[in-house]
Amino acid sequence: EVHLVESGGGLVQAGGSLRLSCAASGLAGDRYAIGWFRQAPGKEREGPLCIRSSEGNVYCKDSVRGRFTISSGTAKNTVDLQMNSLTPEDTAVYYCAEADGTIATSIGPWRNWGRGTQVTVSS
Numbered sequence: 001e002v003h004l005v006e007s008g009g010g011l012v013q014a015g016g017s018l019r020l021s022c023a024a025s026g027l028a029g030d031r032y033a034i035g036w037f038r039q040a041p042g043k044e045r046e047g048p049l050c051i052r053s054s055e056g057n058v059y060c061k062d063s064v065r066g067r068f069t070i071s072s073g074t075a076k077n078t079v080d081l082q083m084n085s086l087t088p089e090d091t092a093v094y095y096c097a098e099a100d101g102t103i104a105t106s107i108g109p110w111r112n113w114g115r116g117t118q119v120t121v122s123s
Contacts, residue, residue, distance in 0.1 A: 002026040002098050002112040004034075009094060009117030012086055018119060020081040021073050022096030030054055033099045033107045034079040036070065038092035038119075045095075048110075052079050053102035086121045093118050 008020040022034055032054050037047030050060040050070035058070050064083075073080040079096065094117050097110040 002028075004096050004098060004112055004114035006094060006096050006114045006117040008080075009119045011120045011122065014087055014121055014123050016086055016121070017082070017084045018086065020083070020094055020096075020117060020119070021075075022079045022081075022114060023073075023075065024077045024079070024096075024098060027077060027098070029100075031100065031102050031105070033101060033103065035097050035099065035107075035110060036068075036079075036081045037095045037097060037110075038090075039095070039116075040089075040092040043092075046092075047095075048097075050081060051103060051107070053104070053107070055102050055104055057103035059103055083119075086119075088121045088123045091119060091121050 003025045005023045035048035035051040039045040052070045069082040098112040101107040
């Protein structure tokens, strides 16, 4: 069973940066993707914001590209989301999720989710 744990959230001023980390355990096989999502208060879940798949390919959606970067973390089976130039509109609970497949081929439904980490950006 895949288990995901997010960390790194917190309170930051507008213009600041945060680095989120997603620690994954129980990954089976060599073709999987980790994606970051968010859900702001009163809004639907948004994402994936960025994806990193097991072959090393990465993707970020247009709305965050250039501010958000996804990468392999320093610890094994971690995927980090570096967020720069944060604005109050980035305030949300950020989740990571796992899916079968890769960016190079295709990614299946997001099937395993972490519990989220709160990011609050003050103006």
